[in-house]
Amino acid sequence: MAETPAAPVHSDPPHGTLTYRDVNRDIVATLATPGKMYWAVVGLLQILVGAAAVAFVIQMLFGMGVTGLNNPVGWGVYIITFVFWVGIAHSGTLISAVLFLFRARWRMPVYRTAEAMTVFAVLTAGLFPLIHMGRTWKFYWLLPYPNQRLVWPNFKSPLMWDVLAVSTYLMISSLFFYFGLIPDIAAARDRSTGIRRRIYNVMCFGWTGRGTHWIHYRKAYLIFAAIATPLVVSVHSVVSWDFAMSIIPGWHTTIFPPYFVAGAIHSGLAMVITLLIPLRALFRVKHIVTLRHLQALALFTIATGLFVGHAYMIEFFIAAYSGNTYEYSIFNSLETGRPFGHYSVAFWIMAICNCVAPLLFAFRRIRSSILWLFVLSILINVGMWFERFVIIVTSLSTDFIPYNWGYYRISLVEGIILVGSFAWFLLQFVLFAKHLPTISMTEVKELIPPPTAEEVPE
Amino acid sequence: MSETISAVFAHQDTAIRVIEDLRARGHRGIDVMIPVPDHHILDILPKPETKVGWIFSLWGGIFGVTLGFLFPAWAHSFVYQQITGGKPVITWPPFVVPGFEMLVLFTGLATFTGVIVLCRLPQRHGDPHFDERATEDHYVVEVTTEEDRVDEVRALLREAGGEVR
Numbered sequence: 001m002a003e004t005p006a007a008p009v010h011s012d013p014p015h016g017t018l019t020y021r022d023v024n025r026d027i028v029a030t031l032a033t034p035g036k037m038y039w040a041v042v043g044l045l046q047i048l049v050g051a052a053a054v055a056f057v058i059q060m061l062f063g064m065g066v067t068g069l070n071n072p073v074g075w076g077v078y079i080i081t082f083v084f085w086v087g088i089a090h091s092g093t094l095i096s097a098v099l100f101l102f103r104a105r106w107r108m109p110v111y112r113t114a115e116a117m118t119v120f121a122v123l124t125a126g127l128f129p130l131i132h133m134g135r136t137w138k139f140y141w142l143l144p145y146p147n148q149r150l151v152w153p154n155f156k157s158p159l160m161w162d163v164l165a166v167s168t169y170l171m172i173s174s175l176f177f178y179f180g181l182i183p184d185i186a187a188a189r190d191r192s193t194g195i196r197r198r199i200y201n202v203m204c205f206g207w208t209g210r211g212t213h214w215i216h217y218r219k220a221y222l223i224f225a226a227i228a229t230p231l232v233v234s235v236h237s238v239v240s241w242d243f244a245m246s247i248i249p250g251w252h253t254t255i256f257p258p259y260f261v262a263g264a265i266h267s268g269l270a271m272v273i274t275l276l277i278p279l280r281a282l283f284r285v286k287h288i289v290t291l292r293h294l295q296a297l298a299l300f301t302i303a304t305g306l307f308v309g310h311a312y313m314i315e316f317f318i319a320a321y322s323g324n325t326y327e328y329s330i331f332n333s334l335e336t337g338r339p340f341g342h343y344s345v346a347f348w349i350m351a352i353c354n355c356v357a358p359l360l361f362a363f364r365r366i367r368s369s370i371l372w373l374f375v376l377s378i379l380i381n382v383g384m385w386f387e388r389f390v391i392i393v394t395s396l397s398t399d400f401i402p403y404n405w406g407y408y409r410i411s412l413v414e415g416i417i418l419v420g421s422f423a424w425f426l427l428q429f430v431l432f433a434k435h436l437p438t439i440s441m442t443e444v445k446e447l448i449p450p451p452t453a454e455e456v457p458e
Numbered sequence: 459m460s461e462t463i464s465a466v467f468a469h470q471d472t473a474i475r476v477i478e479d480l481r482a483r484g485h486r487g488i489d490v491m492i493p494v495p496d497h498h499i500l501d502i503l504p505k506p507e508t509k510v511g512w513i514f515s516l517w518g519g520i521f522g523v524t525l526g527f528l529f530p531a532w533a534h535s536f537v538y539q540q541i542t543g544g545k546p547v548i549t550w551p552p553f554v555v556p557g558f559e560m561l562v563l564f565t566g567l568a569t570f571t572g573v574i575v576l577c578r579l580p581q582r583h584g585d586p587h588f589d590e591r592a593t594e595d596h597y598v599v600e601v602t603t604e605e606d607r608v609d610e611v612r613a614l615l616r617e618a619g620g621e622v623r
Contacts, residue, residue, distance in 0.1 A: 020493060022594030151538045155530035156552040161559075168559040172566045179570060185495070187593040206581035208588045211490035211500055213577040216508045218495045220573045223515045224566060231562045238555060418499065445494045450470035450593050453619075 016449050018287065027184075027441050028191045030283040035433055045427040052420020055413045056131060063407035064134045069385075073396045073408035077418055080388040084267070085125035085421065086166060086239055087260070087384060090232055093173055093267025096180070097228035100221075104183065106296045108443040109289045113279065115224050115437065116273045120428040121271075122170045131417060158173055158241040165238035176224045182207050183217075184437045186320045202247040209298025236264040249326035250338075250395035255314055263308035266354065267384035269301045273377035275429065277370060279438060288439055294373055298361040303378060305358035308387075312351065326400055336398045342407060343394050346386045353383025460487070461608050464587040464600040465620030470496065473597035476618045477502055479542070480601060487602030491592040497599070510572040516570020519561050521593075526560030527553050587623070 059066050069076045075112050091116040099107040117212050130139050142163055186207035189200035207213070237257035244256035246451045273294055280289045319331035329336050338347045357379045361367045366376075410418075432438070467473040473490065477499065480488055486504050531548045534540050539547050562597055573579075592598045599620065601611050615622045 024594045146533075146537070149538070151540070152530075152533035154540055154542070155534060155556055156540070156542050156549070161552075161555040164556055164559045168563045171563055175566050179573075183593070190590040190593045201584075202580070203576075205579035206584060207579070208581065208585045209491045209592050210577075210585070211492060211503050212505065213573075213579075214492065214591040215500055215503070215506060216510050216573050216576045217593060218500070219508045220510050220515075220569045223511055223569050227519075227562045227565050227569075230558075234555075234558055236560075308502050442494050446496075450494070450496060451468060452471040453469040456472060 018444075020445050020448070020451060023288070023448070024187055024191060026285060026288065027437050027439050027444075028188055030285065030438060031188060031192075031434060031436075038430070038434065042427065042430060045423045045430065046201055048088055048423030048429060049141050049420050052417045052424070055416040055420070059131070059134075059413055059417075060136065066411060068409045068411045068414060070406065070408075072399055072404050072406045075132075075392050075396060076408055077410050077414040078128045078387065080392055081418055081421055082128035082132070083239060083260075083388045084385050084393075085121045085127050085266045085425070086127070086169075087236065087264035087388075088271045089118045089121035089125065089169070089173070089268065090236060090261070090264035090380075091272055092116070092121070093169075093176070093228045093232045094265055094268065095272065096176065097225040097232065100225045101229060105447060106293050108447055109439055110272060110276060110293050110297070111172065111443070112180065112440045113438055114268070115173065115180065116429060116432050117268070117271060117275060118173045119170070119177050120425050120432070121268075122166065122173060123428065124425045125419070126166065126170065127424075158238070158245045161238045162242055165235045169231060169235045172224075172228060176228055179221065179224060180440060181436060182439055183209060183442045187441050188437055233261055236260045248395050248399055249324070250315075250330040250391065253315065255311060255318070259308070259311035259315075262304055262311065263354075263384060263387060266301060266304035266308050266358075267381055269297050269304060270377040270380035270384070273297050273301075273373055274381065277374045277377075279433065283433070283438070285439060288444055291368065291370075294370075295367045298358075298367045298373055298376075301358040301377075302361050305355055305380070309351075309355035312355070323405065330395060330398065334376050338390055338394050342400065343390060343397075346389050346393075350383050350386040350390050353379045354387060357383065459605050460602050461605055462487075462587065462600060462602045463608060463611055464488035464589075464598055465614065465618075465622045466589050466591065467597045467599060467618070467620045468595075470498070472618055472620075473599055474492050474498055474502065476615065476620065479614060479618070480599075480611070481612075483610075485601055485603055489600045489602075491588060491598035491600070493593055493595055493597075499575075508576065510569060510576055514568040514572025514575075515565050518571075519565040521568075522560040522562070522564025523557050525564070526557035530556050579584060584604065 019365055053091065067076060067078075095107050095114040096111040096118075099111070129142070130136050133139065144153050144155075144160070145162070155161075183202050185200050186209065189197055189204060192200060236367035240256035243251035244253060245457035246252060276289055276294060276297075280286050316331050318328040322328075331337050334340050336342075338344070339351075357376050360372070360376060366372045393408050465476075467476065473492075477488055477490070481502065481504070488504055490499055490503065492499055527550065530553045531550075535547045541547060587598065587600050589596060589598050599615065603611050603614075612622055
């Protein structure tokens with residue numbers, strides 16, 4: 001890898017001296033046999049996933065009493081983490097589809113990572129309703145099929161919509177992800193040997209880059225982007241209706257769909273930054289995923305952070321302006337309101353991490369520092385997890401009747417499963433990074449000039 | 459009898475010039491194998507259109523949205539009336555969600571299937587004119603022509619600097 005061309009990090013256009021051949025070589029090099037460090041990471045992640053599996057078995061054996069869930073807080077860490085991971089999944093399709101339609105060229109080197117993140121985040125999120133159910137062995141009751149009396153599930157219920165939306169999102173984002181991978185798997189196939197070559201050849205359907213195939217492919221990619229764009233907006237809207245269609249104070253608001261979508265994109269963008277920083281260092285692709293791409297993502301989080309902050313403030317305003325006692329007590333009351341009540345620490349973590357931290361990216365010096373980018377992106381993710389905590393737990397713990405109020409504590413089992421979900425997500429990502437190209441060779445090549453016989457005037 | 463000849467070019471502009479040359483001489487059976495969907499090349503191919511949208515995506519979408527509305531309506535009326543909140547038996551607003559999700563799902567599945575079908579993938583035994591460098595930085599130009607014009611095409615490709623096979 002020593003012969004990697006030294007493209008200056010700040011150069012504009014970012015891929016100054018790269019050629020098509022360099023792109024293939026450098027990206028296929030990320031698939032080389034990994035070192036000890038890699039296996040150490042995989043081993044550590046597997047231990048954490050294993051611990052979560054043990055915690056889950058304990059929950060299966062002893063029942064939901066091992067969690068902190070009880071009346072009145074029946075939705076806890078599991079639902080919070082479900083919403084968190086579904087949210088993380090959003091920016092992947094945003095970056096790959098919406099920015100594709102807007103022809104934002106900076107997306108090209110980073111979109112594969114974001115899409116992979118989407119698929120793995122949905123796969124992680126999908127586990128949580130199953131864990132939360134308690135009687136997980138009855139999971140197939142969620143599927144739309146009639147019971148013995150031939151009654152179908154209630155398609156008017158937001159929970160049913162949620163199943164449809166999240167599973168559609170999983171299917172479409174996986175297809176979109178795989179579709180984008182086909183030409184790259186073919187490129188990786190032509191630079192590998194043995195069994196690996198045969199597997200890649202099957203995976204890419206024997207793709208040859210034929211012109212007539214590219215014509216179909218190009219059109220289909222556009223159609224995928226066009227259908228995935230409204231899907232991104234719909235999925236988190238539907239997730240928000242799980243809350244907004246109920247009558248719990250603090251949930252029953254019309255602002256939820258846009259609020260959730262903005263929050264989802266906010267956390268997803270932060271997660272892309274968090275993943276890309278170690279990825280580009282470990283796989284030596286800093287000349288392809290440059291600082292400029294990370295900065296573009298960081299600037300994007302300023303906008304989404306402001307959306308989210310705006311939504312928080314509107315909630316307080318509407319609660320006060322509506323004159324509804326229960327809304328007022330959830331938001332504005334000095335005893336039980338979110339900024340002052342039992343969970344005020346969670347509220348302030350949420351507010352500072354989501355709204356204030358991204359504003360620091362407005363300073364060029366901060367968004368030019370890898371360390372700052374990394375730290376702030378993690379803070380945003382912490383903030384977004386706490387956002388869901390605040391929404392779910394504060395509303396449930398202090399609902400209508402003070403006699404019914406309760407306090408929710410996260411139990412050890414729930415905590416281990418929460419940590420395990422991060423390990424599970426990262427494990428999938430780490431394995432993916434060694435088996436399939438994490439950066440799109442085809443799209444990076446589209447950014448750089450093709451090999452020509454004559455000198456092309458700049 | 460027609461025969462297929464192919465040549466590998468190292469440069470994009472040479473490949474473009476060769477395709478234009480071939481088209482000017484009246485050849486219709488031209489195809490390429492290229493590393494990126496380069497519109498400079500794809501748009502000068504004899505048939506630059508695709509029907510994947512009109513045939514597959516559109517009908518997939520129509521099927522999906524119809525299913526998404528009619529299926530819940532059927533399940534909530536003919537099978538067992540699940541009346542919620544005193545509303546009519548078939549209320550369309552809540553079915554917008556299944557309708558939309560099925561629209562997207564079936565459009566996507568049909569589009570993917572469309573590409574596989576239209577490209578006649580998977581190619582189990584590979585393509586005889588494929589060159590491994592075509593997924594990296596080379597351009598394969600493939601011409602299918604009458605037997606009596608084979609020598610002419612071969613000469614043209616060689617003259618342009620291609621590796622003729």
